[in-house]
Amino acid sequence: MNFRTLFILFFSFSLSIGFAQSNNNAETDVVKKETKREKKKKKKKKKFKLPKIDLSHWKVTTPAGNGKKPQEVSPPEILDYATNKDLLPYMYNDSVRGALVFYAYPSKATTANTKYSRSELREQMEPGENNVNWTFKQGGIMKGKLAIDEISRDKNGKYHRVIIMQIHGRLTNEQRDLIGQKDNNAPPILKIYWKDGKVRVKTKVLKNLSATDTEILHEDAWGDDEGFTFEQKVGFKKFRLEVRVSEGKMTIVLNNNEFKTYENIHMKKWGIFENYFKAGNYFQSRDEGSFAKVRYYSLEVTH
Numbered sequence: 001m002n003f004r005t006l007f008i009l010f011f012s013f014s015l016s017i018g019f020a021q022s023n024n025n026a027e028t029d030v031v032k033k034e035t036k037r038e039k040k041k042k043k044k045k046k047k048f049k050l051p052k053i054d055l056s057h058w059k060v061t062t063p064a065g066n067g068k069k070p071q072e073v074s075p076p077e078i079l080d081y082a083t084n085k086d087l088l089p090y091m092y093n094d095s096v097r098g099a100l101v102f103y104a105y106p107s108k109a110t111t112a113n114t115k116y117s118r119s120e121l122r123e124q125m126e127p128g129e130n131n132v133n134w135t136f137k138q139g140g141i142m143k144g145k146l147a148i149d150e151i152s153r154d155k156n157g158k159y160h161r162v163i164i165m166q167i168h169g170r171l172t173n174e175q176r177d178l179i180g181q182k183d184n185n186a187p188p189i190l191k192i193y194w195k196d197g198k199v200r201v202k203t204k205v206l207k208n209l210s211a212t213d214t215e216i217l218h219e220d221a222w223g224d225d226e227g228f229t230f231e232q233k234v235g236f237k238k239f240r241l242e243v244r245v246s247e248g249k250m251t252i253v254l255n256n257n258e259f260k261t262y263e264n265i266h267m268k269k270w271g272i273f274e275n276y277f278k279a280g281n282y283f284q285s286r287d288e289g290s291f292a293k294v295r296y297y298s299l300e301v302t303h
Contacts, residue, residue, distance in 0.1 A: 121299075139247070141243065149236075151291070168275065198232075280294060
């Protein structure tokens, strides 16, 4: 074998090795590209989140409705809220943040005994039924993670107020008939506001501690307390709220850090009423052009 033949063989061998290496590199590049695509797809999938809220025991009231009667949607219909065209403007998923958004603005469609409109959930212990509720003796806990999405300002530049959680009292049918009232409405023992970036609590006090059990069933037997504002400013960030109720006692917790407890004669007297939890956006303004959006990431109730 002469030198020329050896050179040709060596050159051919080198070319084949180089070609194989380039093929391997190309295959490696393809694998890398596919891996990157898969990662991008996974990231995209992770971006779409749903709120951690079971709506099977909640009814919603919105500013929509015919005449002065607001729209109400109860279980099981509320479970299809994401495809309900009538509900979509007022209650919808923010799938990027993983939250349920409640939108409210001044509307003529308001519930009884108020001038303000709402996009708010009302607890139903039995789905679709308003007549089954709970007492302080039975107790209950409501936990929520939420944030103010957007809210308008008044003419002085201050943010409008919005109620984000409530415990509302309710008369039994027997109590309603006893005092001759046309409906089962009783005062709210708890209202939790978002006000100027802080969480403020309002509750009820009995005006006359010597009032009889029948007299305290009347709404005008109860007045407002002076209120309490938590120290921490939540602003537009996520925060956690917890409401704990037991016989003669009510505790509100902000971010597992600040606590406000009511354990007094007023709480004991309140034991005569039935109650239900509320959560969402009960907007406290009639100003033209005003509005609020509240995001709920999670909400749960236990009894």
